[in-house]
């Protein structure tokens with residue numbers, strides 16, 4: 001299954017990154033993935049009013065936009081995000097780095113880690129960061145039944161509230177894998193906005209602090225949502241220099257919800273535009289299964 005993920009996500013990315021077809025020349029449907037098996041139908045029907053598959057496409061009239069991979073803002077604002085924790089050693093270390101720089105970030109928490117480290121969750125909130133739902137055990141939700149997805153999100157939702165009293169309003173599906181129907185459904189069920197990313201340093205794969213820093217600095221632009229993982233020591237080790245360099249370039253850090261609140265609709269571009277940078281970066285939108293959360297983790 002793991003080796004199919006790149007194929008699956010290349011296909012998903014191709015679908016989501018495809019330019020909008022001109023009215024007279026509709027784009028052909030993207031080819032079906034050769035290796036990936038189609039997602040089974042959900043156990044129960046999802047609402048028929050699904051959002052378009054293109055995460056960047058405007059929602060249907062009357063529906064609020066609920067999926068973001070970056071924002072369009074006036075000003076040098078970016079959101080730093082940390083996934084898969086909290087981690088017993090690396091997250092407290094990171095919190096100190098953020099506190100020293102008066103930076104607020106967003107933490108996409110895995111439910112079973114929340115249950116293991118509720119005191120760290122309290123500390124994240126006490127320091128002014130945003131917390132969000134990243135599923136209970138980090139599965140690929142896009143191929144699971146509605147009942148299982150509901151269980152993954154509800155258990156985490158409840159664990160976060162139990163740990164710190166804050167109700168999360170945003171979520172990020174592991175590997176970025178969440179169908180348009182699921183996004184619309186989760187928005188209806190929990191009011192969740194689905195948060196993806198436009199900056200991916202591949203820190204889950206390349207465990208090298210210099211690489212993490214270089215990629216983040218190279219890819220970040222105003223409105224960026226920066227993906228990283230505070231469960232990896234190399235990522236946290238990269239943060240002092242990365243954050244200082246971003247600050248030196250004039251970037252200002254806000255939480256994801258703050259960034260979304262600043263989001264402005266993009267004016268339609270005249271004529272054909274060159275393929276945006278996201279065409280390439282979208283292909284990296286999978287967080288491949290290199291960082292699964294083990295069912296039972298030893299205490300650090």
Ligand SMILES: [Zn+2]
Nearest residue numbers: 083084174287
């Ligand atoms: Zn993750």
